[in-house]
Amino acid sequence: MATEHTYRVIVRGKWDGLTEEGRARLRAEADEQGLAQLRFTPEGSLACDPSMTSFAYRYVVVSDAADGEEMAAALAEEKAEHALRAAGYGYRDLRSSATDMDTMKINRKRR
Template identity: 45%
Template sequence: MFRVTIRGTFDGLSDADRAALLAGADAFVAAFTEAGTFTGDAGLSAFTFRCQVPADPGDGEREATERAVAALDAHGYPYRILRVAVTDMRDIKIRRKGRRH
């Protein structure tokens, strides 16, 4: 599983796009989902898009980025990408604290 964060700017949103984004905006919902979630500023100029992408055994950051951009494209808003960060969750190690008595 990959978690991809795309930071970008909206580029020429229509009034309908703005209304849809504002109606669906919830600053407290910044979850990684397969469809992706947006957070952004009140003026809808900049955004952060968070997307969770399934990983096949041979997949790397390039494939994860391509799938996340496809999820971003599916929303249909015009944008410009500024930065992409990819975290391979397969590499994350969880340290569990032992129980103390």
């Protein structure tokens, strides 16, 4: 039986050919959702920089531990690509970083 781990993945990229309509839609969504909506979720949470040149998606990915962070990152990038295409947004230069939450060490402060 394979062990599954939970990964937090951030997928970063740059907008490519973003139309004025797209910019307006992204700004409206950002204003509507606010910072409280920026969290790691299976569906992904999109954050854009104010200049509308780059973006970041935050995902929670549950994957086989044997596949490691690389597979979790690849799965998150695939989700981001699908979401961006579905919304009609052009993008480029996707890269990601993953953190295995099941092996993460928590340093507690001593009193």
